[in-house]
Amino acid sequence: MLVVMKAQATPEEIQAVCEHIEQLGFRPHPLPGAQRTAIGITGNQGEVDRGNLEALPGVAEVIRVSKAYKLASRDVKEEDTIIRFTGSDAAIGGRELAVVAGPCSIESREQAFAIAEQVAAAGAQFFRGGAFKPRTSPYAFQGLGLDALKIMSEIREKFGLRIITEALDTESLEAVAEWADVIQIGARNMQNFSLLKKAGRLRKPVLVKRGLSATLEEFLMAAEYVMSEGNYEVILCERGVRTFADHTRNTLDLSIIPAVKRVSHLPILVDPSHGTGRRDSVLPMARAAVAAGADGVMVEVHNHPEVALSDGPQSIYPNQFSEMMGEIEHIAPVVLRRLPRGIRVDVAAG
Amino acid sequence: MLVVMKAQATPEEIQAVCEHIEQLGFRPHPLPGAQRTAIGITGNQGEVDRGNLEALPGVAEVIRVSKAYKLASRDVKEEDTIIRFTGSDAAIGGRELAVVAGPCSIESREQAFAIAEQVAAAGAQFFRGGAFKPRTSPYAFQGLGLDALKIMSEIREKFGLRIITEALDTESLEAVAEWADVIQIGARNMQNFSLLKKAGRLRKPVLVKRGLSATLEEFLMAAEYVMSEGNYEVILCERGVRTFADHTRNTLDLSIIPAVKRVSHLPILVDPSHGTGRRDSVLPMARAAVAAGADGVMVEVHNHPEVALSDGPQSIYPNQFSEMMGEIEHIAPVVLRRLPRGIRVDVAAG
Amino acid sequence: MLVVMKAQATPEEIQAVCEHIEQLGFRPHPLPGAQRTAIGITGNQGEVDRGNLEALPGVAEVIRVSKAYKLASRDVKEEDTIIRFTGSDAAIGGRELAVVAGPCSIESREQAFAIAEQVAAAGAQFFRGGAFKPRTSPYAFQGLGLDALKIMSEIREKFGLRIITEALDTESLEAVAEWADVIQIGARNMQNFSLLKKAGRLRKPVLVKRGLSATLEEFLMAAEYVMSEGNYEVILCERGVRTFADHTRNTLDLSIIPAVKRVSHLPILVDPSHGTGRRDSVLPMARAAVAAGADGVMVEVHNHPEVALSDGPQSIYPNQFSEMMGEIEHIAPVVLRRLPRGIRVDVAAG
């Protein structure tokens, strides 16, 4: 259920509607829009009485939302969601493409700083690096943990990059929320509903990676889990799904970009590194992602991928990252986007 | 790495080898077999020095295990693992088929007792029922939680059924470990490595359901996560994978049964209810599972599936459950199995 | 559209209805049932005028068939189709399980006769052997062609086995129709509509193997293509579909058996050899197929699989075939089936 407020509704009227919803035993989610505020209603105690709500001052209309996802739906919020970061001009979801780069894992202070310096110079605004690693084998490198978070925190100070890193469980969630700017929920945890709800109770943006066999609806329901707890700053990320095809590690499903844009206001990034698992496919698919309308890309960059502790074969070199930035800068205007910083890389003229 | 002890090795010698392994910074996993004990070695600090170990008293040989899964591998333990329950003749993995039955969710004491009575009468030894439900939607029924656990605990007392129920996170894991006999890790959490490790620190059997897009190796690595923490009582459960096929909710992959038997000593059950999502396919696929060599089946039974709060369309009626028991009793001898209690259901003669 | 005739309708009345349908520009398909005859109507020139038909003598009612497949549907023919062979008691689709066995390819007269003798002795009624082979590589062995057909024709004479072999195109279709008893359309040709239509114009039973990514509806539509040309003797065959799973060559989807039985009257066999691609999985999956309700199995048997020109790793040995026959004979009564010849293999009692 969705309460659409009149354009001229006052903050007090909005507040009064929210309180009324709470008294009915439901949860109100006020979502301000450019023209007017909408208030999503969630809770599983049954149907809300529409008549009572329509009679309240400032209410324009009450709409039933038939989709399984409600707060993530464009029916509830028509304008694109833009995630902003205080003290920075970095943003995810607006006119400017978001570029996230960094190593799979933080391996040492030296490695992380070397990569951060290069990706910052090439125009990235976000730095990614694994602190807590979800590894298929219990005997594989599991990440540096808190030490990695502290290194990334220094990187934010030094290079002005915003930090995105994965949380695996309650313990790491708290640490990530304290030290990073965006909490990543990995593909394997996309239906770890307990973790999603806990992330929803925090007030840090949450990046949700698509599960290896998640449908569009399940992907949006994962976002909905976060949002249902009151955290509306959710970023989606396509990273490849599992199919019979064996020429890439996963099959990057770029057609989910226009599909998400049709039904949801949430921004969506694309990770061509995990999506293909092959260095020589990252640039082509990063270009394709931007051309298809993604809000940005997330790529693994390593200065010495041949000795990386994880995901070496899919990490690109810093000079390839610069090349990629030049390429997506050229493509961006076709989808009414641009890179935030003016990068000057020559692209061969037609 | 695997240390195979001599047949006549003494407990003291085994103990000494374990201590030596710990001093080297690794973790020993003594796994007693019918003939002799093997000691698996895990840890990710690099390669163990084989020479030192081979010189210890009681050691027959030291073998390198090349598979990614070690403790779950038949290379490490040749005999089938049988999970037994104190104070009960119920078992999973041996000559007798394990039959797990019950509703998707515990909805009330009345509902649970009614179903339990009927499945116990028909020969089930294990009762399943959801207390904590992983639901795709945050607005769907999430289970009765602790109340459900208490109801199932009463069912154990009254009907002698052993209880299997799902844990979703740290909180529910502790509760399930306290009240139930087997901790279920659901398909969506099969790669929730943090949860697997926590379950590995408990001393209750753990049933791991196959993820919707899990390969055989990933499935066994999930078991390995539990075992690497010292809990060797792991039961696998096939419950369908996600494919393009649309005539069932998932595609039940019965060929994983002989594949698991080839490489692992762990028992494997089959859940044809989730595996097909259709009541009229449950009996055929339960029969097929037993014929393919499964160690048992896990089915959803409901006395009033048309009003079930979850999974009604795939729950069978109690009389269908009785019919199923008769059918699998007939098939069992072909795979050198039997049902633990003599059920007398006539099967039309050939 | 379907015209259901009255139980006491005369052959002349049926004939008159068929002629009337033809005059309307459609094609009548009279399908005799146990109680009464139904006449399917196909053609793509639009809607038939129901009123005219209902007024004809002998017509009970006219029913609109809403499914995409019509002649293959149970709506049009309620009783199971049984394919019989003149001069033989072999049948596919009735009370008796059909067992098809033989090598992947006919390699020589000696090889074929040796295998045929053994499978006949163990109770097979149908012999399979590739004469025209669809190979992924143009440089691989393509089959002995007409010579293979002649060898199999001799096998029919000598051992009384009915012959099933694949046709690839117009040329091989004519040859197969002349020399064999059942024309096989392979998985890769399941949507070779031109070939299906040509097979539909012949009067030999057609076995259609499921395509590697065929849905249930597409599978039945392939059968419908054959039937729409007037050949109603179609046998379906599940042989595995393509998924991400890598522990078998294909994923054998046994749940399609109850799904087919729900909506179609056509018989369905299962091929666990192609369905798994592994010798050690053939017996478990053959047993499972029978337990799930298949009308029979089709397996590759080779006397020297280690030197087979194709598919050696998935061919079972003759003694394994005998073992399989004993196993499915034991399981058969549960699904109200039996093997046609009394095989006496002891199965360990429960």
Place this chain on the structure above:
Amino acid sequence: MLVVMKAQATPEEIQAVCEHIEQLGFRPHPLPGAQRTAIGITGNQGEVDRGNLEALPGVAEVIRVSKAYKLASRDVKEEDTIIRFTGSDAAIGGRELAVVAGPCSIESREQAFAIAEQVAAAGAQFFRGGAFKPRTSPYAFQGLGLDALKIMSEIREKFGLRIITEALDTESLEAVAEWADVIQIGARNMQNFSLLKKAGRLRKPVLVKRGLSATLEEFLMAAEYVMSEGNYEVILCERGVRTFADHTRNTLDLSIIPAVKRVSHLPILVDPSHGTGRRDSVLPMARAAVAAGADGVMVEVHNHPEVALSDGPQSIYPNQFSEMMGEIEHIAPVVLRRLPRGIRVDVAAG
């Protein structure tokens, strides 16, 4: 096996090597390159004696090709294959992007001409239109057949567009080869090896669409079937594969573009119309295809998609086609491509 000739080898020396290969019972495939000619050797009678060949005049070296596909491999021909059309500057595979547009089916002369006029004006060089339609249902519209071919032949005369249309079987193959410029082999026939071989004996370019569950190797082996018969003008076309994802009709696998470019010299087009099945996804995925490095795109355009006899929901309007041309013209330089005719469509500046 591959014979690499010296740069200065004479035509007579090349001819002599070919004749020698034939005498050995194999088939020579001379493939001229920019620097020198290579001669592929195929045939399945076993191994060629390398020593004999290396001794022939003009031979630089003899190389064993280990891949299953040989003539399609870059090992055999390093430079990209460019398909040219006499009497036209249209080409597939070179610096200029190939754009193929037209309706799913030719429905009438008026419809076809109206669409052809618009796509020609917007810059397409190739016209596509179904004459023989592979339909899942035997009762669906099967195409106008020869009449459609004649209409398209007139379109070539009038608008200078080159014609691409599908052949389904021996009969339609001959007709298509006579009337069209490129013979299309559809996805459902990608492993109809008999049809591929017949197309290989013609001397018209062949466009092979990827099968719904074809791996990269199988896709290239389909091309190899055509090439093994001496027709080296093969164009690949990605059109989506079948997965669990349900937000599009198929999952368009753009990552196959860099994968093909790595191992093969053949050009590859992308069909975002079949690849997504949704009008609103065609432009995003056409842009993405070009950005990923495709040699061109193939799209369905209809002037009245709402009344199209087939595939209406995925056909774009002519004005969307013009928009697409402007977009890909802008993207092309990033991948060192251009559109052949100067289209002037303004793209919003960054």
